[in-house]
Amino acid sequence: MLTLFHHPLLASCRFVRLSFGEFGEELALIEEKPWMRRKEFLALNPAGSLPVLLAEGDTPIVGASVIAEYIDETRGALKRDKRLFAEDPFLRAEVRRLVEWYLGKTDSEVTRHLVRERAFKPMMSSMQGGGSPDSAAIRVARGNLKPHLKYTNWLAGTRHWLAGSKLSYADLAAAAALSVLDYLGEIEWRDYPEAREWYVRIKSRPSFRPLLSDRTAGLSPVSHYADLDF
Amino acid sequence: MLTLFHHPLLASCRFVRLSFGEFGEELALIEEKPWMRRKEFLALNPAGSLPVLLAEGDTPIVGASVIAEYIDETRGALKRDKRLFAEDPFLRAEVRRLVEWYLGKTDSEVTRHLVRERAFKPMMSSMQGGGSPDSAAIRVARGNLKPHLKYTNWLAGTRHWLAGSKLSYADLAAAAALSVLDYLGEIEWRDYPEAREWYVRIKSRPSFRPLLSDRTAGLSPVSHYADLDF
Known part of the structure; x- marks a missing residue:
């Protein structure tokens, strides 16, 4: 299971949860308060922003649209009708x-x-x-x-x-x-x-x-x- | 030749010009002052933001990263070593x-x-x-x-x-x-x-x-x- 650093009231984080949810893939969620600027979190993402996905091999993928492209390239492109992107x-x-x-x-x-x-x-x-x-x-x-x-x-x-x-x-x-x-x-x-x-x-x-x-x-x-x- | 609505002092517009420049493709440039909120320009992009590319068939493509993905899908993917994106x-x-x-x-x-x-x-x-x-x-x-x-x-x-x-x-x-x-x-x-x-x-x-x-x-x-x- 992949891990998502998120906050429930940030739209960009909800977007990533919905995207994985549409593909029926569960995420381990870690709630992060971005204003705390935790050292361990900044090591994953020096921008200090959410969301951050720990993908395969715990590689951090940073930012909602970057994660969406990643999901499409590694999962969505195989989903045919359920793909969340167009072909054209x-x-x-x-x-x-x-x-x-x-x-x-x-x-x-x-x-x-x-x-x-x-x-x-x-x-x-x-x-x-x-x-x-x-x-x-x-x-x-x-x-x-x-x-x-x-x-x-x-x-x-x-x-x-x-x-x-x-x-x-x-x-x-x-x-x-x-x-x-x-x-x-x-x-x-x-x-x-x-x-x-x-x-x-x-x-x-x-x-x-x-x-x-x-x-x-x-x-x-x-x-x-x-x-x-x- | 495609047309780019841009302003020379906006980083996002310079980014698009550099991207086409790397592929040796010339653009017709139209300088837009976004604070004027020109009606004809808002019809192309209701957000009123720059850059906007008029792509094939004069279809407006809005925003720097959206244009970059479009260039990669329609041109970059064929460029092998000169592609501005990675494969992985x-x-x-x-x-x-x-x-x-x-x-x-x-x-x-x-x-x-x-x-x-x-x-x-x-x-x-x-x-x-x-x-x-x-x-x-x-x-x-x-x-x-x-x-x-x-x-x-x-x-x-x-x-x-x-x-x-x-x-x-x-x-x-x-x-x-x-x-x-x-x-x-x-x-x-x-x-x-x-x-x-x-x-x-x-x-x-x-x-x-x-x-x-x-x-x-x-x-x-x-x-x-x-x-x-x-």
């Missing part, structure tokens, strides 16, 4: 664009700020940057969230899955990001009916189940978080 | 980790801040976020730069090229980022002799020549910028 280079580029959208753009404009202010800061010492939430940062992130939900609603309304006709890494990246925001109660699903219909579908998949039982210290999820029909 | 999945992961390091981490901690404050703000209206440079942001970015140069120096001292024995996308990503910082005169090369030796080698390659004649409005490069022996 243009469709592959579209999948990668959307992975980068949700784990890069959505993260840097919305997700990471809400997670830091609302979930991480209360656990961090003042030396580590902890303290009271910055309400201005929360307000900006909440404002930024709307176009991301609108865009997801548009994608879900025009395509069966977000990158096209097949489930792909794009759906897992979007679901990973939105599930973190949903845990925090930040999403008004009724305003985004097409996105909601897509999210119900993906949330019902067996790969999603472990994420629905995630709990983080001192912060309970919104009441509908684990409901498959919300 | 673990080595491929190492190349991708370093591309992400220089175009993601270095960019968000250092490069984009120095470029915005020193080069873009004077060209932007106040509505677009222009104005005087923020000296605190410049100070923080300059402080952040040192560990990135130290890390590059360490990589260059322990490996022939940054990801291993062969030239790869990792070198092009690092050279793209450092060449922008060098244009701005931000690098004290004498403090990083191994990085300097590696940079002299990559700067001498024909693919690098077009970058050395880049000039941006109102901001000349540091005097040694285009010297191959500096």
Whole structure:
């Protein structure tokens, strides 16, 4: 069994868990608090970021999209219909664009700020940057969230899955990001009916189940978080 | 000939130009000022970010690492020794980790801040976020730069090229980022002799020549910028 260093409230880590989950492969999970900057963890990844996969031979593979490419090269390419990537280079580029959208753009404009202010800061010492939430940062992130939900609603309304006709890494990246925001109660699903219909579908998949039982210290999820029909 | 929407002072755009340059393929370049948020450009890439490649059939391919994977799938895989990627999945992961390091981490901690404050703000209206440079942001970015140069120096001292024995996308990503910082005169090369030796080698390659004649409005490069022996 491979090992994943992760945190349950980071979208990029949820994305990797969903990807292995879709292939029915279990992971040994080690929860890492990245703000602790543990020496042993920095030796695996000098960037200090999550996720890090210890692959075959305990070789560290660093970063969500790097791990996704690795999974595809070593497993996905053999999965035919269940592959989480397209065969065509243009469709592959579209999948990668959307992975980068949700784990890069959505993260840097919305997700990471809400997670830091609302979930991480209360656990961090003042030396580590902890303290009271910055309400201005929360307000900006909440404002930024709307176009991301609108865009997801548009994608879900025009395509069966977000990158096209097949489930792909794009759906897992979007679901990973939105599930973190949903845990925090930040999403008004009724305003985004097409996105909601897509999210119900993906949330019902067996790969999603472990994420629905995630709990983080001192912060309970919104009441509908684990409901498959919300 | 394919078309690239780019800006000469963005590392991610320089990376794509170097990648095509290594394969001897010319690009039609269109300079885009991303802060203008041109409607026609947003139609190609709703994220509004650079680079965007118009590939065969004018299909937009968005983002540096997405374009790099596309180039490898459609060209690189046939190039044998000149391929900018490794064959082995673990080595491929190492190349991708370093591309992400220089175009993601270095960019968000250092490069984009120095470029915005020193080069873009004077060209932007106040509505677009222009104005005087923020000296605190410049100070923080300059402080952040040192560990990135130290890390590059360490990589260059322990490996022939940054990801291993062969030239790869990792070198092009690092050279793209450092060449922008060098244009701005931000690098004290004498403090990083191994990085300097590696940079002299990559700067001498024909693919690098077009970058050395880049000039941006109102901001000349540091005097040694285009010297191959500096």
